[in-house]
Amino acid sequence: MKVPAAVLSLAAALFTSSSTSSVLPRQNKPWSVKQFSSLITFGDSYTDESRLGWFINHNGSAPEAGTLLPESASTAGGGRTWPRYVVQYTGATKQGKWTPQLTLYNYAVSGAVCSNNITPRFFPLIDAPFPAVLEYEVPAFVADLPATKVNSTPAVPLYSPKPDAQDAVYALWIGTNDLGVWAFLTDSQIAGKVLADYTSCVYNVFDKLYKQGARHFVLMNTAPLDLAPLYANDSYHGVGNNQYWPMKPTNHTEIAYTMRQYTTSVNNIFKYQTPYEVKVANRYPGAHFAVFDTHSLMMDIYMNPSTYLNGTGVAKGGESVWGYENHCNVNQTTCVKQSNGTNADGYFWYDELHPSEQTDRNIASEFVKVLNGTSKYAMYI
Numbered sequence: 538m539k540v541p542a543a544v545l546s547l548a549a550a551l552f553t554s555s556s557t558s559s560v561l562p563r564q565n566k567p568w569s570v571k572q573f574s575s576l577i578t579f580g581d582s583y584t585d586e587s588r589l590g591w592f593i594n595h596n597g598s599a600p601e602a603g604t605l606l607p608e609s610a611s612t613a614g615g616g617r618t619w620p621r622y623v624v625q626y627t628g629a630t631k632q633g634k635w636t637p638q639l640t641l642y643n644y645a646v647s648g649a650v651c652s653n654n655i656t657p658r659f660f661p662l663i664d665a666p667f668p669a670v671l672e673y674e675v676p677a678f679v680a681d682l683p684a685t686k687v688n689s690t691p692a693v694p695l696y697s698p699k700p701d702a703q704d705a706v707y708a709l710w711i712g713t714n715d716l717g718v719w720a721f722l723t724d725s726q727i728a729g730k731v732l733a734d735y736t737s738c739v740y741n742v743f744d745k746l747y748k749q750g751a752r753h754f755v756l757m758n759t760a761p762l763d764l765a766p767l768y769a770n771d772s773y774h775g776v777g778n779n780q781y782w783p784m785k786p787t788n789h790t791e792i793a794y795t796m797r798q799y800t801t802s803v804n805n806i807f808k809y810q811t812p813y814e815v816k817v818a819n820r821y822p823g824a825h826f827a828v829f830d831t832h833s834l835m836m837d838i839y840m841n842p843s844t845y846l847n848g849t850g851v852a853k854g855g856e857s858v859w860g861y862e863n864h865c866n867v868n869q870t871t872c873v874k875q876s877n878g879t880n881a882d883g884y885f886w887y888d889e890l891h892p893s894e895q896t897d898r899n900i901a902s903e904f905v906k907v908l909n910g911t912s913k914y915a916m917y918i
Contacts, residue, residue: 567825568910575705582613582647589647597663603684615887616894622901644674651738656720702752710757763797767889774859826918848883861886
């Protein structure tokens with residue numbers, strides 16, 4: 538039987554991508570952390586520092602073009618987020634002063650989905666759906682490109698220098714809300730929409746960034762959400778009614794299995810569609826992609842907590858991985874940190890849904906390796 542040329546091309550692309558992913562980069566390779574000066578991120582609460590807070594504090598209005606939002610330790614994960622640690626880990630001390638190599642431009646919004654035309658989720662505090670990647674985050678980035686910094690005198694460009702094909706890297710981590718409660722998991726998507734619409738949206742995001750000159754992309758796949766306390770079955774200590782799902786059904790096993798099916802399915806789509814789009818369809822000529830398998834990294838942390846987590850009581854299969862640090866009541870009026878917050882780094886999860894700051898540190902450390910072309914969790918295309 539004759540094998541179609543497209544299949545052969547895809548097989549060759551996959552072989553090339555996977556066979557080089559663990560090899561140290563040569564000077565002429567596209568992935569070298571030292572070449573990047575801008576880290577531009579898109580996503581949801583797993584990445585957001587303070588953008589949703591801006592919307593809340595400004596009656597639902599977005600930041601004006603040219604606004605560089607400040608660093609924040611008051612995030613959904615209880616501390617600094619992974620991209621901020623990437624900035625820390627890539628900086629250097631020169632003449633006694635720490636100097637960052639990367640400038641972080643973070644467009645992620647807590648609660649975001651890829652597109653509100655697929656899985657809109659209404660947020661009463663802004664009287665609108667959560668701002669989405671495709672409809673808000675990417676346009677906000679495009680508006681910022683020519684903008685000057687707000688209140689700068691004399692006028693200073695927000696992007697200085699303007700990102701070019703070599704020195705800027707773009708990271709997208711989206712899917713936690715798209716697949717979860719009030720979206721696909723609860724059949725709350727727009728009628729007729731399917732998981733493939735969500736994955737197609739991800740590549741539509743890359744289309745728009747590519748049009749603006751982006752050439753280095755990191756696609757972070759979905760986390761093991763079936764192990765998050767919000768979605769886990771009873772064997773893995775899944776929770777009942779909670780701040781994110783006040784009237785949660787009791788069929789925890791079905792919830793966990795469905796979530797596992799969703800994350801496994803879309804991650805396999807990312808694994809195989811990305812090399813197809815780049816190598817066969819030639820959708821992004823001259824671009825370089827790294828598919829960062831954050832799912833596998835987080836599973837490794839979950840299964841080997843003593844290797845990755847700090848603090849007391851860290852043990853395989855123990856509360857450090859199935860428990861969580863911040864316990865809130867259903868109405869979010871009272872929150873209590875376990876051990877008075879003294880063992881925060883001993884937890885994999887910060888709350889029912891969000892990874893802890895320590896988990897974010899591990900993600901950031903591996904992300905630096907991704908940028909350097911050396912991560913065993915990355916497929917380079």
